[in-house]
Amino acid sequence: MTNNQMMKKTLNAIINRHFLSSSLTPVFTVELVLLALYFGISAFITTKTMNMLLDEAKQNIREISSREAQNINQQLKEISTFARLLQSEHQMFFENPESFGLPYGTPEFSVADNGVFYKTTYNGGSSLYYSSTTKITDKEHQKALKTEAFDPLFKDIVTNNPNVVQVYINTYDDMNRLYPFIEDVQKQFPASTNMEDFNFYYEADAKHNPTRGVVWTDAYLDPAGKGWMMSGIVPIYNKDFLEGVTGIDVTIEKFVDNILKLDLPWQASAFLVNKDGMILAMPEKVEDYLNLKELKAHAYGDDKLTTTIKKPEEFNLLKNQDEEVVAQLQKLFAGHADMVDFTARGNNFLLSQEIIQETGWRLLFLVDKEIVFEPVFELKQLARKIGYVVIFLMIVFYLGFVLYLVKKSHNLSTKISAPIANLANLSSEMVDNMETIEIKRMDSDIEEVSQLSNNFNTMVIHLKQLFANLEEARNTLEIKVEERTHELKEALENLKRTQQELVQSEKMAALGQLVAGIAHEINTPLGAIRSSVGNISKFVEQTLGQLPAFFDSLPKEQKQGFFALLQRSLQQETLFSVKEERKFKRALTRQMEQHDIKNAATIATKLVSMGIYDNIDTVLPLLKASNGADMIQTAYKLSGLQKSTQNISIATDRASKVVFALKSFARFDTSGEKVQATLIDGIETVLTLYHNQLKQGVEIIRNYAQLPQVMCYPDELNQVWTNLIHNALQAMNYKGTLEIEATIEKTDVLINITDNGPGIPDDIKQKIFEPFFTTKPPGEGSGLGLDIVRKIIEKHEGKITFTSTLGKTTFTVSIPI
DSSP states (O other): OOHHHHHOBOHHHHHHHHHHTTOOHHHHHHHHHHHHHHHHHHHHHHHHHHHHHHHHHHHHHHHHHHHHHHHHHHHHHHHHHHHHHHHHHHHHHHHOGGGOOOTTOOOOEEEOTTSOEEEOSOSSSOEEEEOTTSOOOHHHHHHHHHGGGGHHHHHHHHHHOTTOOEEEEEETTSEEEEESOOTTHHHHSOSSOOGGGSHHHHTTSTTTOTTOOOEEOOOEEETTTTEEEEEEEEEEEETTEEEEEEEEEEEHHHIIIIISOOOOGGGOEEEEEOTTSBEEEOOHHHHHHHTOOOOOOOOOTTOOOOSOOBOOGGGBGGGOSOHHHHHHHHHHHTTSOSEEEEEETTEEEEEEEEEOTTTOOEEEEEEEHHHHTHHHHHHHHHHHHHHHHHHHHHHHHHHHHHHHHHHHHHHHHHHHHHHHHHHHHHHHHHHHOTTTOOOOOOOOSBHHHHHHHHHHHHHHHHHHHHHHHHHHHHHHHHHHHHHHHHHHHHHHHHHHHHHHHHHHHHHHHHHHHHHHHHHHHHHHHHHHHHHHHHHHHHHHHHTGGGHHHHHHHSOHHHHHHHHHHHHHHHHOOOOOOHHHHHHHHHHHHHHHHHTTOTTHHHHHHHHHHTTOOSOGGGTHHHHHSTTHHHHHHHHHHHHHHHHHHHHHHHHHHHHHHHHHHHHHHHOOOOSOOOEEEOHHHHHHHHHHHTHHHHTTTEEEEEEEOOOOOEEEOHHHHHHHHHHHHHHHHHHTTTOEEEEEEEEEETTEEEEEEEEOSSOOOGGGTTTTTSTTOOOSOTTSOOSOHHHHHHHHHHHTTOEEEEEEETTEEEEEEEEEO
């Protein structure tokens, strides 16, 4: 080995010697250990604090639940005391009815058309009802009369106890006396009622209540029209004969408002269940937790209750569909623990119970753990921020350290790069003067650089030969590239035309599926117009010719009153619901009957139809006139003209909207240039065309932000909305909820289309955008819809994504602004 060769060193040895002398490993390791210790100790302290807070919360909840249970028990005991007081008075009455008087005077009774014997007018006391199946003799008449003695105590209990809504007695012969007084009680109950069929009667009989004490019913639907309630009932015996049952009613709404509306720490909520797990009463917050809506009010309609209707099984916690929820409640109800961890709808709670001694019901308390741990979470967030500051300072330190290493390594890089730079200069000369470049030998004390110089000289020799061959080949290649470029341009134009034709074909296919529905949407307003025109024509034929003579026959004062009535009707544009119309008709009928107006019910119907439902003092002179019925009938016909013209206007607007949407959808833009457009307009166009499919069972939820106009191809985007909405409707089988959300995120407009269909199976999620892939039967889908959608979005430099789980699928379209 020569002396020159011994002085040469490898490049790897030089780099290792310089960088190992400034190793980062020890410092980096120490800093990592310190960070691990900091975050580990912080996590330990957080865990200990959370456990301490949880123990404190459990203790407080136990104390609060015990106190509130005693409070509720006291309120129920108060009602039970009233019930026993009523029991004592009523049993004394049936032993000696002659010793009781009539506190509000002699009431008036009558027999309704349906055979019901009832109290006709309010005299300050209760209403009375006798089933039509009961034969009213002097005995029954005397009972109805003498039991008026119950009313003062009934009234006192309802007036002085805010929890009580009504007090009553039901007797074995199907008599009902109830306070407060019910107007038209003969219509509230069925004509034929068997009191023994209701829980508020049979649960107090000898079979169910041998001790003859106070019994509390579960929640049931009140046949007297007060909605959902619970009752404290007692039997009324005359010696050993059950004369009837007396009850005190507390509605669920009263129970929630007056008893369960508690001011509890940690935003806790209380609700009440019976011993079998059936929810009796709960506030709104518990409704949200359990995904149930408390039953309070009830729309009775024309149906009368003939038997007990209790809460549906979905309110029974022990029959919940979630087996985990049932297991947790069974553990609590079995008495193995007075408090358990409870999970509902993804939220973690503490659930405790207390037994209401008076009724045996369970008072349950729910506390959200997240609220309990909120102070700890804030402390944890602060510790995390401090950790981030430490990390930032470490980064700053390492940046300074790196700068130091860069400076130190500069000497090494210079030593390595100087000879290589010489080779770079030679290579530059080689590019400009390949044929004349001179081969030079470079010496270096780095073995790799020396070897590189030798290889470079060898490469130059080969390149000179290859350069000559390349020059010759380049001339030939330029000609071939030009020809191939022309062919590719033609292919690209053909591809664009094909894609536009495919989009238009898909649009026309979708439009073909909607034709029947669109025809219905146009025919419906046309039918309304035809009907309204017929009404106007009928009026002209039958009434118009009679108007001059009619007006001539009216005195001046009646003319003024008639035109004032007509003007008031024409100014009324509000449409009433059926329930409101019935309410207004009853009120008007009573007012007119008080003024001895004949055919009051018929005239009330016409006035309400004209929009006149109150303040009839100005109309009374017309109604009392001998020709009042004729004036009301003529005014009723004239006001009908306005309604017909309104119907024509509404129907015309609807048809115009459908035609405009159809025109916008079917348009095919051949200019190929982007235009300013609002995305929501296109979505609404598609929804208008799908209106016939949507109105039968699909709820549309629109959440539109204020969107700017974007540069786009609106006709092609209409195809995007059509495909996504059509797929969503098919997934839901045209029954469900379709939610469309439009928002702005940074520089993009986001459109989310969500359905609550069964979702997309996991095994096909990766395939849905592939061309010709479809899950529909042959002949119902080409498999090109979502592939076309994706290409249109990419043409707009946007993106389309989706998420799908059981019961929820969302497609998100992002378009740049």
